[in-house]
Amino acid sequence: MEFVVHSYCLKGARQELLLPPVILTPISLTLAVAELIRLTVAEQIAALSAQHGLEQASIREVLDRQYLSERDIFQQASEGAIVMPQASASPVLDVSVEVERALKGFETRAFRVLHNGVMLQRLDESIELSLPSTLAFIRLVPLVGG
Structure with a gap:
């Protein structure tokens, strides 16, 4: 069976599609959340690579938007603004990382x-x-001012 995973970013009352929906075909219908995340991230990287011929740095930027740590958000908020990181890390993506x-x-x-x-x-x-299972990854973005 195939299952679609949608990834959204919630900014206040708005819902933005951040990463392309991906299709998973798990070998088992019982999954741990960790395995669901592993499968989804691997498919997201594959989908981003195929979509519009994105370069590795562009893929990293999209992944950073979805998985930016809370620590990074608080640090940036204390500096006055939360911005998405520039692709300063190595542009070569390692799926396991x-x-x-x-x-x-x-x-x-x-x-x-x-x-x-x-x-x-x-x-x-x-x-x-x-079927029908709905799967969604939801990125929460703090509102300006807390």
Whole structure:
């Protein structure tokens, strides 16, 4: 079975599509949240690579927008503005490194994962996929002024 994962960024009352929707074909219908994140990030990188021939630096910029850490957000907010990072890191993407960033981002609540409208809480939490399962990664962006 195939499942679509949508990734959104919530900015106040607006909902923005941040990363392209990706299709997952898991080998099992029971997945831990960590495995769902691993599969999704790998597919997101593949989709971004294929979409419009994006260069590695452009892909990194999109991934940074989704998985920017809460620590980075608070640090930038204390400096007066939250901005998306420039691609200063190596432009060569390592899927395993990006997966680890996403796992850490989930643990620090930089983004949320919803399954059928229910917010998942832990990386080791299991979900049962069935048709129609809805899967969403939601990036929360703090409002200006708190």
